[in-house]
Amino acid sequence: METTLTPEQKTDLQKFGRRLALLRKERGWSQERLALESGLARSYLGGVERGQRNIALLNILRLARSLECEPNELFS
Amino acid sequence: METTLTPEQKTDLQKFGRRLALLRKERGWSQERLALESGLARSYLGGVERGQRNIALLNILRLARSLECEPNELFS
DNA sequence: ATGTGACTCAAAGTCCGTG
DNA sequence: ACACGGACTTTGAGTCACA
Numbered sequence: 001m002e003t004t005l006t007p008e009q010k011t012d013l014q015k016f017g018r019r020l021a022l023l024r025k026e027r028g029w030s031q032e033r034l035a036l037e038s039g040l041a042r043s044y045l046g047g048v049e050r051g052q053r054n055i056a057l058l059n060i061l062r063l064a065r066s067l068e069c070e071p072n073e074l075f076s
Numbered sequence: 077m078e079t080t081l082t083p084e085q086k087t088d089l090q091k092f093g094r095r096l097a098l099l100r101k102e103r104g105w106s107q108e109r110l111a112l113e114s115g116l117a118r119s120y121l122g123g124v125e126r127g128q129r130n131i132a133l134l135n136i137l138r139l140a141r142s143l144e145c146e147p148n149e150l151f152s
Numbered sequence: 153a154t155g156t157g158a159c160t161c162a163a164a165g166t167c168c169g170t171g
Numbered sequence: 172a173c174a175c176g177g178a179c180t181t182t183g184a185g186t187c188a189c190a
Contacts (some may be wrong), residue, residue, distance in 0.1 A: 016133060042166065043167080043168095043169095043173095043174085043175075044166070046174065050156090050187065054132045054164075054183095055132065056130050056165090057092060057130050058088060065171070070151070070176090072148030072152065106154085107154065108154085116184090117186060118153090119187080122156085124153085126155075130182075135184080139157080
């Protein structure tokens with residue numbers, strides 16, 4: 001599953017994942033719930049939150065919409 | 077290259093692409109220059125700006141760094 | 153300097169399961 | 172409720188020739 005990422009890239013993905021998890025928990029949602037709302041696979045979403053997946057733009061936007069937040073809130 | 081995207085998704089990609097092109101032009105850079113700076117292929121970058129490519133997180137961050145802007149500036 | 157189609161192949165993403 | 176894996180299918184990454 002793990003491709004060869006530079007340490008910086010790993011950090012980038014982890015940062016995004018933590019931010020996503022935070023926003024999700026603020027809403028009191030489980031990964032399962034967010035997966036359902038956004039139409040993403042549960043196990044995949046978990047991987048994103050753990051910083052193991054390089055999620056693409058359209059899915060980032062899907063998540064932002066499900067969380068009812070602006071996409072830029074996922075980048076802080 | 078065109079996968080079956082909903083009109084909304086096309087709009088999303090186009091919006092991102094236009095925003096990216098704007099930030100690039102503000103710096104007076106050609107696509108070629110930004111491609112060089114970011115390490116992405118010129119034709120690929122062009123495709124992103126035209127909203128034809130669903131760019132993933134790590135490449136979004138590469139572009140933001142090359143443009144010396146915060147990633148969230150790409151989402152407005 | 154950019155738009156575009158066609159291409160390869162690695163990775164995005166799904167779906168099944170386990171502890 | 173979540174981490175993690177295996178086996179899959181689909182799409183993004185990256186490149187090229189040409190307009």
